[in-house]
Amino acid sequence: PPLLLLLLLLLAPGPAAPCSPPEPNATHFVCTEPTLSTFPAGLPPTTSAVSVEFTALAALLPAALAGLPRLRELHLSSNRLAALPEPLLxxxxxxxxxDLTDNLLADLPAGIFAAASRLQHLVLRGNRLRALRPAWFRHLPRLQWLDLAANALTEVPPAVFRPLGSLRSLDLSRNRLATLAPGALAGLRALEKLDLEGNQLxxxxxxAFAPAPALRLLFLQDNELRALPTGVFVPLRRLRLLDLAGNQLRALELPPGPALDLDISGNPWACECPLLTLLRQAAPRLIAGRDTLCASPAHRRGQEVAAVSRAGDTGC
Known part of the structure; x- marks a missing residue:
């Protein structure tokens, strides 16, 4: 009957608001509702961690985080953010x-981190950043982890990271870097991991690496390196892993110190005395040895570099 139908319509619940605010005094808030387009309001002041990810969020108001004085973690990955207001933090x-992974950020306001001096982990991976502004890093003395991978960076300005004296991990992989400017790593004396994989170096x-003597892990694979400057790795006496795979190198440089894990596969190595002697003396632990092959001289082409270096009839 029409009256019953009307009653059912009146009593039917309306569409639920995506990601309702948590209970009072809650400390964590998580929202992964794909239809969410505005940052949730009304979060309790006890909130210490917010995760709004995989949503349709495209903009944030300058006061979006007002009233959250205890917030320690903010995860905003996989949204549609193309800009951030300077007063946000x-x-x-x-x-x-x-964490701002996989958004649409092509730039950031110069003072975006001016009030974030306690920040330790900053992830900007998978955005559209084309340049690094020195002002971003001026107030981040405690930053330990910086991920700038998979952007559109073409250069690292000299001393841009100088204020980051506590930084331990820097990821610049999968950008468009053709070289490193002298002094690009200035100030990074605590840096232990540097990832430059998949650029155009x-x-x-x-x-290049003299300002970062604490480096332990260095990734340079899948670039366009044809030669290494003499002594380029000499300052890296703590290096334990060096990845040079997938370049165009024919000759090798290694740091002094204990044997390290070394991937030099996918390069056209010249299996002659300089390389063979270096490998015998340094005795690195070769990764992907079966793909580390001689390209010259002709009588060694296609042979495994490790096997040739171990042979006793090389004449070296």
């Missing part, structure tokens, strides 16, 4: 972790 001075300055 001012209400959250306790913030330690900021054709050359390195001789002192």
């Amino acid at each position: 001012r209400p959250v001075p306790a913030l330690r972790v900021l 054709g050359t390195l300055p001789p002192d």
